[in-house]
Structure formats: C-alpha cells, structure tokens
Amino acid sequence: MNHLLRKFLLIPALFALAIPACSQKEEAAEVTQTSGDLAVLEWAGYDAADFWTDFKGKYPEAKVSFEIGSSDADVYGKMKAGTKADIFHAYTGWLQFYVDEGLVEEIDVSKLKNWDKVPESFRAMGRFNGKQYFLPWDWGFSSILYRTDKVKGSVDSWAALLDPKYKGHIATWDDGPGMVTVSSYIHHYDETNISAEQLSAIKAEWIKQRELNLFYWAGEPELIDGMANGDVWVAYGWQGTYATLLGKGVPVAYADPKEGRNSWVGLYGIRKGSPNKDLALRFLDEKLANATASNVVNQFYYGVANDEVMKSISDPTLKQAFSVDDPTVLQRTNFTPNLTARQRDDWTAMWTEVKAAP
Amino acid sequence: MHPRRATFWALYLPPVVWVGLFFLVPIVLMFALSFRADMQGDLLSLWRPSLDQYQAIFAIGSYWRLLAISIGMAFVVALASVALAYPVSFFLVFRAGRAAGLCLMILMIPFWTSFLLRVMSWKFLLGSEGVINSFLTYTKVIAEPLGGLLYSRNAVIITLIYVWIPFAALPIYAALQRIDSEMLESAADLGARPWASFWAVTFPLSLPGVLASFFMVFIPTVGEYVTPLLIGGSRGSMFGNIVQDFFTKAANWPRGAALSMVMLAVTMVLVAIAARLVNLRRLLE
Amino acid sequence: MTTLALSAAAPPRPRVLATYFVVLVVLLYLPLGVLLLFSFNAGTSLSFPLQDLTLHWYQRLFDSPEVLRAARNSIIVALCSGTAATVLGTAVSILLTRFRFRGESFLFALAMLPLVVPIVVLAVALLVLFLAIGIDRSLWTIAIGHTVVALPFVVLIVTARLAGFDRDLEDAAMDLGAHYPKVIAMIVLPLIAPAVISAWIVAFTVSLDEFALALFLAGNDATFPVYLFSQLRFASRLPVMIALAVLMMVGTLALVLLAEWIRRRGHRGQVN
Numbered sequence: 001m002n003h004l005l006r007k008f009l010l011i012p013a014l015f016a017l018a019i020p021a022c023s024q025k026e027e028a029a030e031v032t033q034t035s036g037d038l039a040v041l042e043w044a045g046y047d048a049a050d051f052w053t054d055f056k057g058k059y060p061e062a063k064v065s066f067e068i069g070s071s072d073a074d075v076y077g078k079m080k081a082g083t084k085a086d087i088f089h090a091y092t093g094w095l096q097f098y099v100d101e102g103l104v105e106e107i108d109v110s111k112l113k114n115w116d117k118v119p120e121s122f123r124a125m126g127r128f129n130g131k132q133y134f135l136p137w138d139w140g141f142s143s144i145l146y147r148t149d150k151v152k153g154s155v156d157s158w159a160a161l162l163d164p165k166y167k168g169h170i171a172t173w174d175d176g177p178g179m180v181t182v183s184s185y186i187h188h189y190d191e192t193n194i195s196a197e198q199l200s201a202i203k204a205e206w207i208k209q210r211e212l213n214l215f216y217w218a219g220e221p222e223l224i225d226g227m228a229n230g231d232v233w234v235a236y237g238w239q240g241t242y243a244t245l246l247g248k249g250v251p252v253a254y255a256d257p258k259e260g261r262n263s264w265v266g267l268y269g270i271r272k273g274s275p276n277k278d279l280a281l282r283f284l285d286e287k288l289a290n291a292t293a294s295n296v297v298n299q300f301y302y303g304v305a306n307d308e309v310m311k312s313i314s315d316p317t318l319k320q321a322f323s324v325d326d327p328t329v330l331q332r333t334n335f336t337p338n339l340t341a342r343q344r345d346d347w348t349a350m351w352t353e354v355k356a357a358p
Numbered sequence: 359m360h361p362r363r364a365t366f367w368a369l370y371l372p373p374v375v376w377v378g379l380f381f382l383v384p385i386v387l388m389f390a391l392s393f394r395a396d397m398q399g400d401l402l403s404l405w406r407p408s409l410d411q412y413q414a415i416f417a418i419g420s421y422w423r424l425l426a427i428s429i430g431m432a433f434v435v436a437l438a439s440v441a442l443a444y445p446v447s448f449f450l451v452f453r454a455g456r457a458a459g460l461c462l463m464i465l466m467i468p469f470w471t472s473f474l475l476r477v478m479s480w481k482f483l484l485g486s487e488g489v490i491n492s493f494l495t496y497t498k499v500i501a502e503p504l505g506g507l508l509y510s511r512n513a514v515i516i517t518l519i520y521v522w523i524p525f526a527a528l529p530i531y532a533a534l535q536r537i538d539s540e541m542l543e544s545a546a547d548l549g550a551r552p553w554a555s556f557w558a559v560t561f562p563l564s565l566p567g568v569l570a571s572f573f574m575v576f577i578p579t580v581g582e583y584v585t586p587l588l589i590g591g592s593r594g595s596m597f598g599n600i601v602q603d604f605f606t607k608a609a610n611w612p613r614g615a616a617l618s619m620v621m622l623a624v625t626m627v628l629v630a631i632a633a634r635l636v637n638l639r640r641l642l643e
Numbered sequence: 644m645t646t647l648a649l650s651a652a653a654p655p656r657p658r659v660l661a662t663y664f665v666v667l668v669v670l671l672y673l674p675l676g677v678l679l680l681f682s683f684n685a686g687t688s689l690s691f692p693l694q695d696l697t698l699h700w701y702q703r704l705f706d707s708p709e710v711l712r713a714a715r716n717s718i719i720v721a722l723c724s725g726t727a728a729t730v731l732g733t734a735v736s737i738l739l740t741r742f743r744f745r746g747e748s749f750l751f752a753l754a755m756l757p758l759v760v761p762i763v764v765l766a767v768a769l770l771v772l773f774l775a776i777g778i779d780r781s782l783w784t785i786a787i788g789h790t791v792v793a794l795p796f797v798v799l800i801v802t803a804r805l806a807g808f809d810r811d812l813e814d815a816a817m818d819l820g821a822h823y824p825k826v827i828a829m830i831v832l833p834l835i836a837p838a839v840i841s842a843w844i845v846a847f848t849v850s851l852d853e854f855a856l857a858l859f860l861a862g863n864d865a866t867f868p869v870y871l872f873s874q875l876r877f878a879s880r881l882p883v884m885i886a887l888a889v890l891m892m893v894g895t896l897a898l899v900l901l902a903e904w905i906r907r908r909g910h911r912g913q914v915n
Contacts, residue, residue: 372730376727378753380769381753445663460899482677566803606763
C-alpha cells in the first residue's frame with residue numbers, strides 16, 4: 001500500500017518543485033487580469049449564462065467553464081480531491097471546513113464595487129476569524145409547504161412534518177443535518193451543541209417518521225411534481241418550490257411556524273492557490289451586479305444578497321414567497337449555523353441509519 | 359505454437375492493462391481510503407491506517423440487515439428477469455426469423471432515452487392521481503388509489519425487473535442461437551413431444567446463457583441505487599443508497615469506501631459459492 | 644431445416660410467444676408514449692390537464708445549441724466506449740473459451756469485477772486517479788470509465804455464444820496450415836458476429852444514458868444525462884429535453900426500420 005501512495009506523492013511533489021518557477025510570472029499577471037480561463041465549481045443550473053451575465057458582458061475575453069457539483073458534500077469532496085476550479089459555491093453549514101483546512105482564499109472586499117449592496121447580516125456569514133472568506137450570493141427560506149385544499153386549518157409548527165394525520169403524504173428533504181435542525185427547532189435543542197443522547201432521540205424520531213413519509217426529495221422538481229399531482233400534502237420546502245407552485249395555480253401555503261423559519265445562504269469562495277485570483281474576484285463582483293441578481297430572483301425564485309434588487313421586487317407571487325411585506329418573518333428566522341467536521345460526520349451518519357433501519 | 363503465443367499476448371494484454379489501470383488501481387485507492395480515519399488533510403498524502411470506519415460499520419446492525427435485504431431483492435429481480443426474458447429470447451431465435459435483429463433493436467431503443475425522463479413518466483402513470491389509478495377508480499375497480507405502485511420496496515423490485523428484461527434476454531439469445539436445429543429435428547423425429555424436447559434438449563443447451571444472464575442481473579443489482587432513489591420512497595432504500603450517500607451527501611469518503619469494500623467482499627463470496635455449485639468452468643468449455 | 648420441423652420441436656401455440664413479445668414492447672414503450680404526448684403539451688410539467696398542443700418545443704430545441712451539443716457528446720462517448728468495450732471484451736471471451744492458461748479464473752474475475760462495484764465508488768475512485776496523475780477531465784475520461792463498466796456485459800454475451808462451439812472448424816483450418824490470428828479473423832469472428840453486434844449495442848446503450856460516471860468525470864463538455872440533470876432545476880426547460888429524447892427515439896426507430904426495409908428489398912432482389 002505504502003509504495004503505491006508514495007508513487008502518487010511523487011507527482012504532486014514534482015509539480016510543487018515546478019510551481020516556484022511559475023509563480024513569478026503569475027505575480028505580474030494578477031493585477032490586471034481581465035482575460036483568461038476561469039473554472040467554477042458550481043451547482044446544477046447556475047452555470048447558465050443568465051447567472052453570470054454581467055461578467056460575460058463586461059469581460060468578453062474571459063473564458064468561463066463549469067464543473068458541476070451535485071451537493072455540498074460533492075463540492076467539498078471535489079475540493080479535497082484537488083479540483084482545479086478557481087471558484088466554488090458552498091452553503092451555510094458547510095463553510096467552516098474550508099477555512100479550517102486552508103482551502104479558501106481571503107477576499108479583498110475593497111476591490112468589490114458591488115459590496116455596499118450587501119447587508120451586514122449577509123456579510124457576516126462569510127466572515128471567519130475577522131476575515132472575509134466568502135461572498136454571500138443566493139439565499140432562501142426553508143419552511144413547511146402545504147396544500148391548503150388537503151390540509152384542514154393551517155400549519156403553524158415544524159411538528160407538522162411528523163404528524164400522523166398526514167400519513168403517506170409527507171415529503172421531507174433528503175438531508176441529515178437539515179432534519180437535525182428541524183428536530184432542534186421542535187424540541188428547543190441548541191442546534192450548535194447537540195449531545196449524543198439528543199442525536200439518538202432525533203434518530204429514533206425520524207425512523208418513526210419514515211412510516212408517515214412518502215419520499216425524500218433531493219431536488220425541487222421532484223417535490224414540485226409531487227405536490228402538484230396531490231401525492232404530497234405537507235413538505236419541507238424552499239420558497240423556490242412555493243413560488244413555482246403558486247405560479248402553476250396549485251393551492252399551497254408557506255408556513256410561518258412558531259419556532260421560526262429556517263434560512264440558508266449560498267456563498268462563493270476562491271480556492272486557495274488559484275492562479276486566477278484577480279479574475280475570480282471580478283467574477284464574484286459581477287455576481288452581485290443587478291442584472292445577474294435579478295435573474296436569480298426571477299428565474300429561480302431565490303433571494304440574493306443584493307439589497308437593491310430585493311427591495312425592488314414587484315411581482316406579487318415573489319413578494320408573497322419572500323414575505324417581503326412582513327419583516328417580522330425575517331426577524332424570527334433561524335439561519336443555518338456552521339457545522340464542525342465532527343458534527344457533519346455524526347449527523348450525516350445518523351441519517352443513513354434512519355434510511356437503513358428496518 | 360509460437361503464433362498462438364503471440365496471439366495470446368495480443369489478446370491478453372490490452373484488456374488486462376485497461377482494466378488494471380482504470381479499474382484495479384482506483385479500487386485499490388478506494389481500499390486504501392477505507393483505512394483513513396476521516397477526511398482531514400490532503401486526501402492524497404500518506405495517512406496513518408485506522409480501523410475506525412470498519413469498527414463503526416460492524417457496530418451498526420441495520421447496515422448489515424439492509425445488505426441482506428438488498429441481496430434478497432437482487433436475487434428476486436435476477437430470477438424474475440431471467441424467467442421473463444427467456445421467452446423473449448426464444449421468440450427472437452425461433453420465431454422472429456430474419457426480423458430478429460430488428461426486434462432486438464426495438465427492445466433496446468427505449469434504453470437510449472433518458473432513464474430519468476422515463477421514470478418521470480412512470481411516476482406520472484402510476485401516481486395516486488395518475489392515469490392508471492384514475493382509470494381504475496373511474497371504472498370502480500378499486501375504491502381508493504393504489505398506494506403501493508410507487509415509493510415502496512415492491513415498486514423498486516418491479517421496476518428493476520422491467521428495466522432488466524431486455525438486457526437479460528441477450529446472453530440467453532446468444533446461447534440459444536448456437537443450438538443446432540438438426541438436434542431439435544432429430545428429437546422431433548424420434549417422437550419427442552415439444553415440451554419434452556425443450557426441457558431435455560433446448561433448455562440445457564442454453565444454460566450457460568441463462569446463468570450468464572442471471573449473474574449479469576444479480577451482481578450489479580445488489581449495489582443498485584438509482585431506482586431505489588427515484589422510486590423507492592423513504593422505505594425503499596437499498597445498500598447502494600447508503601454507500602452513495604456517504605460520497606455525495608456526507609462527504610465521508612473513507613466510510614463510503616469501507617462500505618463498498620464490504621459489499622464487494624460479500625458479493626464476491628456469494629458469486630464464488632454459486633460458481634462452485636454450478637461448476638462454471640465446466641460450462642465454459 | 645424447415646420451419647415446420649422447428650415448430651414441432653418447440654413448445655406449442657407459437658402465437659403465445661409473439662403476443663408476449665408484443666405486450667412487453669408495449670410496456671417498454673408506454674413511458675415513451677407519455678413523453679411523446681407531453682412533448683406537444685404547451686404546459687411545462689407532467690400533469691393533466693394538457694394545455695394547448697404545440698410544436699413550439701421542437702422549434703426551441705433546434706435553437707438550443709447546448710442541448711444538441713450535449714446529445715452529440717453522449718453519442719460520441721457511447722460510440723467510442725461501446726467499440727472499445729466490444730473489442731476488449733471479445734478478446735477476453737476468446738481467451739476464456741479458446742485458450743488454456745493458468746490465470747483463467749483471474750481473468751474472468753477481473754472482467755466481472757466492474758459489475759460488482761457500485762458505480763459511484765468507481766466514479767469517485769477514477770476521479771481521484773485522474774486528479775492524482777494529472778489527466779484533465781473530458782469526454783475521453785468519461786469514455787474510459789464507460790468502457791470499464793460495459794466490459795462485463797460484452798464478455799458475458801460473447802462468451803455465452805462462443806462457449807461450447809466446436810473447435811472443429813478452427814482445428815481443421817490450423818491443420819491446413821493457417822496461422823491462428825487468421826483463424827480468429829476468418830472463422831471465429833464470423834461465427835460470433837451476431838453476439839458481438841448485440842454486445843456492441845448493449846455497450847453503446849450502457850454508455851448513452853449513464854449518469855454517475857459522467858457527472859464525476861466530465862470536464863467542460865457534458866453528456867446528455869448530466870445536462871438534463873443540470874437543467875431539471877428549471878421546470879421551464881423540461882419540455883425541450885423531452886422533445887430531444889422523443890426525437891432521438893423516433894429518429895433511431897426510423898433508422899432501424901429503414902435499415903430493415905433496405906435489407907428486405909436487397910434480399911428479395913437476391914432471391915429474384
């Protein structure tokens with residue numbers, strides 16, 4: 001085993017020797033980089049030109065290519081495996097590891113022209129140890145989505161996802177940490193400090209919930225179809241699904257549970273060691289620009305960190321989806337905290353045991 | 359003898375080198391990865407071997423139970439696929455005549471359409487307000503929509519059988535094709551009734567194809583995860599889903615690697631036992 | 644040999660088998676029928692009621708270069724990996740059934756192993772390998788992965804045909820002084836040609852719709868399944884995907900039927 005590994009070490013070692021020779025050239029190129037190749041490790045759908053249209057218009061000589069990551073774990077795995085992407089897109093809860101393991105560059109916000117459109121609360125999400133490592137971009141709520149014609153009364157608590165009344169018509173997100181979060185809202189656990197006994201209780205709770213659950217959704221289209229054709233009455237959902245269903249004329253409501261909604265934020269980071277740091281920074285800057293941000297809102301029905309764009313939303317469907325007219329909603333919203341590597345391993349392993357249980 | 363020697367190496371080296379480099383080496387890498395305690399640090403650098411992952415896996419009974427269930431499901435799927443595919447192969451060889459090639463293509467073409475799209479349309483057909491249920495409730499055959507058509511273990515088994523039948527037909531088709539029709543004629547001339555000559559002559563001659571087909575379906579189905587993911591619902595997960603989750607949801611490659619090694623070992627043991635029972639070597643000659 | 648003798652040797656009621664085949668084909672094509680229906684639907688989701696009928700999506704398809712490129716990529720990868728897998732797999736089959744050597748079980752196990760390993764494991768492992776030795780991911784890396792995965796199918800199909808075939812013809816040819824490679828080319832290959840072709844079709848099919856490997860090993864060029872996956876987030880893009888899938892299926896069917904018609908005409912010409 002060892003000699004095989006040593007053989008694989010040899011190749012990076014050879015590269016490492018070659019790098020100092022190249023770095024001199026890089027220093028000179030960095031300051032005025034407006035062309036070149038940029039590789040982005042991105043989520044499916046966001047590679048479409050609409051979502052970097054400002055950058056495309058401003059830097060036509062730059063070539064952008066995309067590598068698709070299918071989940072936070074996938075993005076993290078690819079970053080660990082040594083992807084050559086310059087930029088990657090991660091979500092709250094999955095940020096700490098990149099900082100701890102030295103995989104992300106610091107962002108020089110003084111070079112960002114659109115930075116002042118980003119509210120402080122969002123800026124803070126990308127800040128670790130006082131340094132800005134990530135640029136907040138897309139965000140959304142997670143709450144309970146329900147069919148108003150199939151559910152009597154209204155839903156006012158996360159416990160609806162575990163309610164036997166809806167047996168066979170519940171669909172929740174296929175995500176362990178997400179479900180730990182839901183349980184901690186219901187039972188008022190401290191999400192950042194879940195003990196082993198609490199985790200066991202959570203596991204037992206979700207194993208029982210499996211009897212009531214129809215399917216775990218991994219992507220929104222599955223949930224949209226399921227709710228549109230009446231199979232699913234109550235679901236854990238993002239507001240993008242809500243807006244889409246409203247647009248289709250399906251009678252749904254998006255709960256404002258007494259424990260508060262959850263919110264997640266997507267952020268961009270620059271991979272440490274990227275040779276295109278300057279161009280990457282410009283890409284990030286243009287991501288916050290108005291046209292790009294508007295496309296996210298209008299096509300994906302997700303929020304953006306660009307406050308100007310958010311304040312100018314006029315479409316009634318979207319206003320309803322974002323609860324724009326009700327500021328108390330945002331106040332009672334719980335933002336996803338960061339996971340440590342240990343928590344991540346424990347909570348994701350817990351979820352596989354839920355799936356494997358008899 | 360010499361030309362044969364050279365031929366041997368010309369035939370032997372390319373596949374072995376290819377599979378060696380692009381399969382064995384990655385798998386060995388995975389095997390090594392399973393002895394890593396966690397994902398910390400540079401993945402490609404040396405690490406201290408640890409049995410943490412295996413210890414964790416052995417402690418969790420539900421993983422083993424799921425593996426046993428997956429093996430059981432794979433067995434059922436393989437058996438049913440082969441049984442249902444046999445008449446198809448028979449038809450192709452003995453009935454379709456010169457249209458056999460065309461019929462074969464007709465069987466294969468649906469698989470050139472995206473599986474994802476086909477499953478979406480299956481869900482549309484089988485959903486509780488889908489076409490089949492609507493029809494059955496409309497004609498009052500059933501009172502409530504059938505829930506079990508989707509999102510259950512049985513739905514997974516049925517879907518897998520449905521998807522495997524055309525593939526399972528192929529090794530059997532290949533084996534039936536080499537049956538000398540003269541042998542069948544002689545059997546008929548000697549007065550054997552059709553069914554008798556089938557069981558006495560045709561079926562035994564096609565056995566290598568039947569077994570090849572069985573293993574071709576059984577082995578990959580043990581690790582299947584796409585169909586359970588799309589159709590299984592919350593209770594239809596198979597072992598493959600757990601393995602996949604550790605790679606794509608948990609970012610815990612060492613744990614995923616350890617689980618796959620376990621699955622690999624168990625499947626290989628099963629196949630070795632089966633090969634013994636069936637005396638594969640003798641059949642191949 | 645007459646058809647009469649054959650039907651006497653086979654189980655009775657021949658029309659049962661034909662019916663069985665037809666029922667199976669109908670079941671296989673049912674979801675495709677649904678897709679065909681919805682490719683003309685103005686709405687964007689697979690649910691009733693149908694909105695207006697339209698050819699709009701097919702038009703949009705031809706205005707979508709990325710969709711067409713993804714389809715083209717899939718076909719290229721499938722052609723290459725299908726051919727590579729067939730060549731390598733046939734070699735293995737010939738070795739297993741025509742040669743006697745010490746590593747026979749090892750070779751068979753090696754050829755079968757890709758079936759046992761879950762594809763996602765192989766995908767990640769190949770990703771790590773390519774990153775470690777510095778090969779950039781591209782359509783070629785996907786093709787390499789697909790070849791590995793398709794190999795067992797080829798070996799099983801060709802071996803099923805080759806096993807038990809008499810070596811008489813080959814031995815006779817060798818007695819007459821033919822070199823073995825020539826024997827393989829002129830005698831063995833034609834004998835197993837139908838199986839090799841079936842195996843190629845299977846290898847091609849396995850690659851065309853393969854998702855897990857393609858997702859992990861893709862560079863800038865995506866194959867159709869990966870592209871479809873990335874577009875599924877947009878409910879509005881779904882109908883164009885469906886239109887493409889339907890077009891590919893109808894196109895292939897048409898080609899196959901055309902080939903059959905030509906063959907029949909040619910045959911009739913020969914008979915006359």
